[in-house]
Amino acid sequence: MPLMNTAALKARIDLYERLMRLDKPIGTLLLLWPTLWAVWIAGEGRPRWEVVAIFALGTLLMRSAGCVMNDMADRGFDPHVERTRKRPLATGEVSLAEAAALAAVLALLAFALVLFLNFLTIALSFAALFVAASYPFTKRFFAIPQAYLGIAFGFGIPMGFAAQVDAVPLTAWLLLAANVFWAIAYDTEYAMVDRDDDLAIGIRTSAITFGRFEVTAVMGCYAAMLAILVGIGAMHGFGPAYYAGLWVAAVMMGYHYVWIRGRSREGCFRAFNHNNWVGGAIFAGIAIDYWMQGS
Numbered sequence: 001m002p003l004m005n006t007a008a009l010k011a012r013i014d015l016y017e018r019l020m021r022l023d024k025p026i027g028t029l030l031l032l033w034p035t036l037w038a039v040w041i042a043g044e045g046r047p048r049w050e051v052v053a054i055f056a057l058g059t060l061l062m063r064s065a066g067c068v069m070n071d072m073a074d075r076g077f078d079p080h081v082e083r084t085r086k087r088p089l090a091t092g093e094v095s096l097a098e099a100a101a102l103a104a105v106l107a108l109l110a111f112a113l114v115l116f117l118n119f120l121t122i123a124l125s126f127a128a129l130f131v132a133a134s135y136p137f138t139k140r141f142f143a144i145p146q147a148y149l150g151i152a153f154g155f156g157i158p159m160g161f162a163a164q165v166d167a168v169p170l171t172a173w174l175l176l177a178a179n180v181f182w183a184i185a186y187d188t189e190y191a192m193v194d195r196d197d198d199l200a201i202g203i204r205t206s207a208i209t210f211g212r213f214e215v216t217a218v219m220g221c222y223a224a225m226l227a228i229l230v231g232i233g234a235m236h237g238f239g240p241a242y243y244a245g246l247w248v249a250a251v252m253m254g255y256h257y258v259w260i261r262g263r264s265r266e267g268c269f270r271a272f273n274h275n276n277w278v279g280g281a282i283f284a285g286i287a288i289d290y291w292m293q294g295s
Contacts, residue, residue, distance in 0.1 A: 015088045016088075016094070018087070018088055019068055020067055020102070021063070021064065026272075029279065029280075030186065030275060031059050032279075033279025033280060033282070034175065034178075035160050036055075036283050037286055038158075038160035038161055038172060039051060039052060039160040041236065042161040044290065045287070045290020045291065045294060048164070050116070051117070051164060055159075055163070057113060058110045058114065061113070062106070062110045062128070062129075062132060064106050065106035066132045066133075068099050071089045071099065072089065072099050073136035074136060074139075075090060077203060078090035080197065082194075083193060084194075107129060117162075117163045118163065118166055120162040120166055124168075125159065128155040128159065131148070135152045139205065141204070142204060145204060145206070146206045147183070147206075149183050150181070151180060154179035155176075157175045157176045158172045171232055171235065181221040181222070181225040181228070184206055184217075185219075185221035186271075186272050186275040186278075187272075188206040188217060188218050188221075189256065189268045189271045190269070192214060192260065193269050215257070215261055218257075222253040226250055230246065239293065242285045242286060243285070245285015245289075246281075246285060248285070249281045252274060252278050259274075
């Protein structure tokens with residue numbers, strides 16, 4: 001079998017990068033921020049830097065693996081959705097066998113990182129893999145698959161606490177609950193972009209389930225998320241910087257309302273992408289508050 005020339009190899013790598021969504025880092029960031037919230041709180045503002053590095057790289061690997069597994073599950077649907085019809089599996093540019101091999105390699109690399117951590121974190125990683133692999137199929141039967149996505153995207157929270165303190169305390173579960181509400185909010189914005197296509201092919205999403213109340217549901221989920229985070233702040237005695245971070249996030253959510261109330265594809269997609277800054281503002285509040293306490 002002749003070796004690929006440089007141009008062909010580069011084109012193949014580009015297909016794999018697109019399959020892993022390396023060209024669209026928003027998903028990795030939405031996964032990373034809640035993980036960092038957890039690692040910082042569990043480490044009381046001084047997390048072990050090897051843990052931070054492991055979770056940062058592991059987040060990238062698992063998000064990439066999750067994207068590949070999602071496209072494998074949705075390969076029959078994606079060609080019929082405007083936003084996804086050019087994905088490598090949908091077009092047939094990458095075979096199912098290639099995608100399965102890529103997902104397996106990515107998951108194994110992520111698991112290799114977890115092996116440097118304690119037993120509890122390793123045990124939780126199996127649950128994380130199950131949730132990530134099963135999420136794409138929830139769109140077939142679950143009215144609000146975004147809630148399941150929130151668990152998948154938030155599993156770094158209990159794992160982060162486990163890695164730092166070898167336990168999963170109440171704060172971890174509260175953070176996970178906040179992340180579920182956040183995921184329902186931002187992924188409903190995302191689903192509003194594809195609603196017409198999803199209705200045509202029979203996919204279930206929160207945008208369809210909430211119907212004409214989807215904007216109200218998004219804002220309600222944002223409010224629930226912030227309420228939980230305020231409660232966590234009270235539990236841990238956080239100071240002004242923490243609440244300033246929540247306030248900045250709340251203001252951003254107000255802008256999201258302005259963008260999505262017209263239900264345009266452009267506005268909904270803009271609001272979805274902007275959630276990166278919501279997660280970053282909350283993390284900044286946590287990190288600065290701990291820094292101020294220690295100064």
